[in-house]
Amino acid sequence: MSAPTPLHTLWLSEAIRLREEQAGPLEDLEANRRARQHGGDLAARIEHRALILADRDGQREALRHWLQGARLAILLLAVLAVFSGAGLAFAALGDGQQPVNVFWALGSLLGLNIILLLSWLLGLVAAGGHGAVLGRLWLWLSEKLARDAQAVHLAPALVLLLQRRRLNRWALGTLVHGLWLLALLSALAVLLLLLATRRYGFVWETTILGADTFISLTQTLGALPALLGFSVPDIDMIRASGDQATNVEGARQAWAGWLVGVLLVYGIGPRLLLAAFCQWRWRLGRARLTLDTTLPGYSQLRERLMPSSERLGVRDEAPDALPQVTTAPASEPSDGAVLVGLELDGQHPWPPTLASGIQDAGVLDSRESRQRLLEQMTRFPPARLVIACDPRRSPDRGSLGLIAELARCATVTRVWLLPAPPGQVLDPQRLGDWRTSLAALGLAIDESTPLYWLETGDE
Incomplete structure (x- = not known):
């Protein structure tokens, strides 16, 4: 088995700690002795002990299964996001038999996305837990797909490990923004496909608002996309679209370009930037993640890992099978x-x-x-x-x-x-x-x- 990453080592250490808190101390004489021989500070010895126990009791293999399940869970959520994005595009444009109300279409494409995006930003400022539902769904799917009894402590251990440094918000942020980005890219692809293969007419309708309101709103939303080269309907086109769907080809192309540009700038752009930002904060925090040796489960190991003596005795149930003998590299040359x-x-x-x-x-x-x-x-x-x-x-x-x-x-x-x-x-x-x-x-x-x-x- 390949060497574990620093995050996986901390994760397994936390899983062993939770396991011992719930089931009692493990039989760890050999693990403690090898950890003392490994040397280093208390955190390094605790991590080395955890790797030995995880190898012996199957938790390291369970971690591999859990990670496979996590990747499969992300794949399932990604597929769901792709189909959801395609559904947004179909709902926005319809079948082409009726004119497209541009602001209903815009609401269909970006309404829910903007609401949840603002909710995430408010949760970030208030140290809230936006994305927790999606995170719990992902953890639940990961555990179910892992199908390993030894993985029962892995999900809680990961949550506790990340919460201490508030890394869960960045991990979940990367997941949430990444899935929304995938959904919006899917919506953009289907939107372009529909616009390229069907003829749509665009209108706007209102009862209590005037035409000037829609003109101002259309031009305001189109200002940023226009800087990127997307077309924006002029005032005459906007006024004409308030009466009926125009058959002028230039007007249809202008509205289509405006709709695509607004989706790209106000939907895909923010999600892309936030996904990159969360990923950057996640990588930065993960590199600084360390073991909290002040926790009771870790501080109790100081007596066994740091001094020159330890208590003896078997304190755990018999394993299902004895471990295969493997000779670890010795710190001193073998002789005699x-x-x-x-x-x-x-x-x-x-x-x-x-x-x-x-x-x-x-x-x-x-x-x-x-x-x-x-x-x-x-x-x-x-x-x-x-x-x-x-x-x-x-x-x-x-x-x-x-x-x-x-x-x-x-x-x-x-x-x-x-x-x-x-x-x-x-x-x-x-x-x-x-x-x-x-x-x-x-x-x-x-x-x-x-x-x-x-x-x-x-x-």
């Missing part, structure tokens, strides 16, 4: 060879005779001995590691989890299944369970004596 026994009884003489250069790590039979060895191997990872196990015991979750942790601290690891003591016979079914479990971890199994390989690295 280590032999360690795992919960061996007195029937197995220990340690065996070892060549010089092989370190005997003893028998791990307590939490303190396990943690001490893991801390040492994290700082000084061995090149070769052999873990001796008694196959008369069942391969339980705790033993396999410890084997996986030890293996991640070494370059190459083998598991030595010890022979049965004299007079005893190994249970074939239990031995098969060991082989199956270790194969699932991706570890090599050695039922002979791997001490020569441990000494030389040769087969």
Whole structure:
């Protein structure tokens, strides 16, 4: 999986925090140890811990699914915007059988857009939440399309993360203005298509207003489009259109150019500028986004990530499957060879005779001995590691989890299944369970004596 972006790292950290607030602390001994080894300040260690836990528990994969769902949700909203824009153009011009009332057409094209645009500007000044409905719709669609149970904390985590820096207004602003821009561009394309393939006559009608009012309004709205080269009907054309739809070709073209210019200048232009502005503010704020380590969920981790000691114990439910063993890049060069026994009884003489250069790590039979060895191997990872196990015991979750942790601290690891003591016979079914479990971890199994390989690295 590719390296996460800084935003995704903060997002996953917030999701892990929410998960622990709701479900209780996770089993994080290995994650804490690797985060301490990673170094940095508290925020860097919290983020590194969150990435480890997210990889282990599937939340990072859930984030990938969520992002795929978010892109699909935006695509669906974009398709809806395109069809809505086309509908605005058809509603504005009609089928060409009746004259087009220019101000009804203008209202159909820009009325709702201008109302919502003013609403967004007022909400921006008043720190309101315009666009929240569309934002909630997008988040809901994204979560539904992700179809991943581990994604349940991702949407709330994103909302909380952005709200602290008020970035939600710029993210939603980019979405809202982008969709409106797409709708208006669709309306413009359909409008041009209809004007190019049908003959429309244009009129204006009123009962209580005079012709001078429409003349003034038409020329005022057409002033900016005229600077861009769009035609504006002259006074005689405007007065003539108040009586009936004129058949003069120049008048029809002037009204069509005026309508297109007004749509472009007062509809598409503001949405384009605001979408670019929101995108700029979003990028600027995202670059400055940091982790708030004063939150209770983060401040409680200081004791575990910054000092030299931590509490031990399993505090989370058993995972559905043990993680695949992958060796992370070590901060120190890998060197040497280590032999360690795992919960061996007195029937197995220990340690065996070892060549010089092989370190005997003893028998791990307590939490303190396990943690001490893991801390040492994290700082000084061995090149070769052999873990001796008694196959008369069942391969339980705790033993396999410890084997996986030890293996991640070494370059190459083998598991030595010890022979049965004299007079005893190994249970074939239990031995098969060991082989199956270790194969699932991706570890090599050695039922002979791997001490020569441990000494030389040769087969």
